[in-house]
Amino acid sequence: MKHITEYRDSTLVKSLVRKIDALNPPACNLMEVCGTHTMAIARAGLRDALPPQIKLISGPGCPVCVTAQRDIDYIVELARQPGVIIATFGDMVRVPGTLSSLERQRGDGARVAVVYSSDDVLSLAEDNPDDEVIFIAVGFETTAPGIAATILEARKRKLKNLSFFVTHKLVPPALAALGGMKDLKIDGLICPGHASIIIGVKVYRSLSAEKKLPCVVTGFEPLDMVEGIYLLVKQIVEGRGEVENQYSRLVREEGNPLAIKTMYKAFEVCDVEWRGLGIIPASGLRLKQSLSELDASRRFKVKPVKSKEPKGCRCGDVLCGKIPPSACKLFGKVCKPESPVGPCMVSSEGSCAAHYRYLVVSI
Amino acid sequence: MCLGIPVKIVKKSGLQAETEVDGVRRTANLIMLPEAKPGDYVLLHAGFAIEVLDKKEAAIRLKLLRQLAESTD
């Protein structure tokens, strides 16, 4: 695979790991904000390869994990409505709400279609004119512009039986919220490569300058991640706190302005609730007023169950990097990938699932 | 938070592209990259091409990385 295989060269990865070691790093906590990083690190087995004093902490960058319990309960309730087809990315299917999940509703007869692209729901709606198709719009800036384009296209085609349940979130406000937490000790941020393609490198500058926090926008192949970590450790050792761009083959200073423009043609910024972080001002997206007829939460007035986060579940603390998954009493005992209690165990990129797969050893 | 891989544009018609990676094909929506052209590698995420890969930058960066890896401290 061109532009992938080059970045999996084990000899290069190993010699770069030696370079990290040669920097003689102090004990430091690096947060990988993005869940895809969490997953890629687990898959490549990088934790084992790095010097032991470098600790990788997983942040709030898994869209499934940070979706509020209330939103999941609402989605489950939408799936229970007669004549409804829920279209979703596979990621959302198994996330447990207070009482049920999409997967369990499917067992009860709900129709749930897993799609690869939001564009695929256009034909799904056209092929099922007698049903109401609801697309679950989750994700960060990487995903939101595409979904915005789909929404605009749905309106252009005057699709009457397609609507959207929107629970998009934005990366920079969450990072700012994390930065403001006193009990959190992070020495460097591994910034999300693909979200940064859209929002650019510039968004990290104020946070980095304010906290003198090393930030490196990083790609997802093993060599990318090791280089990103190398650059962070070098900054820490040299006492710098800057923004660097390891993923320069794809990420530009300004991001992709056209993507952002598309995003704001369909969405507007709103306050939104994050699991673990609470309500963060101006950290989410909702449909613009002019598109409100496509809003599933307006079209379907459903009454979801009273949302309750599972007792003892500490996904919230895990998501802010306050505790490692293994510090949660449920981890690996009650809460396992096959019987997840909290969202961090459901999503394959959730930190609990990634750690379980990895640490099952020590339990 | 976002899975994506570089794929090569093999055909383009309007804002729809046929992209390819190792013999596997998927259509990609180019609404965010109207300038992308056949031969370009684009990052594909959930059916949308979101950026063109800068081949020159990639080559320079890899070369520097190889030099760093081979250097003795």
Place this chain on the structure above:
Amino acid sequence: MRDRKITLGHGSGGRLSHEIYNKLVLKYFGNPALDELDDSAIVKGGKDIAFSTDGYVVKPIFFPGGNIGKLCVCGTVNDLSVCGARPLYLSCGMVVEEGFAFSDLEKIIAAMSVECKKAGVNVVAGDFKVVEKGAADGIFINTAGIGRLERRLKVKDIKAGDRVLYLGEVGAHGTAIIIARGNLKIKGAVKSDCRVLSPYLLPLLSVPGLRFMRDPTRGGLSGVLCELAGGSGNSITIKEDALPISKQVNAVCELTGLDPLYLANEGAAVIVVAEKDAAKVIRIVGAQHAAPKIREIGCVEPEKQGRVYMQTASGGRRILEMLSGEQLPRIC
């Protein structure tokens, strides 16, 4: 508490499937022949025979590289073969949905007969039922098979230092099915690896150092390795570099976020053999007509933890687990 429902995950071949075996099947049917939970049961009666059954519900019914008919014969023949039995007789029970095309049914049965000839087995018992439109999805087939046991292979015989060999390629069937379903709108020339393995596996039964064989169908390579490690008590290490994953399978996995190690295979086998006989096994398989590739992918460790490790291509180490629930394409 609300009554639990069966989810697709219960059919995935992973942990949830094991829950069905342990909490329901063994609870009600438990007996010495079944308790081994092997791919075939070894039952008493004159000479020992192996007995196996499986249900086939593949969607789509016709896919590149095969159809449900080819699949059901291969599946049952392979389940017998990996257990050290020479497949002899099959039964075939079909449940067909009203309105199913007769010509399709014939194609399916013809495909079954081709595979039966390759494997040297006969269908000697059968049943055919039709249900109302909507009560089944096209066609479901159950095949049971009987084989003469030629060598009893036991998972407990796996020892530290043994080599882990892999016959076939990883993930082709699962990938072909994903592409053929069409809902992800991915195109690629991936064929299912569906084939009978008895011509390659039966000659191995005379190799003294042969320890155990399994075909990694549902649950994938990872699932089988976890069963072997768990069953023998020894840990297993495999090398990512050594895994035969085709470029196309890999590309589909990169696009969809699926892991090839959990994709189904229908013409592959994991073979554990004593180190001294590993080369011999590779030679014997290679000498068969049109044999799939066979290679060493790892070894059995002295460690008694029953875990599975993978040395990753980038130099790290990853622990492989059984699949939890159904594998879904993802964007994250």
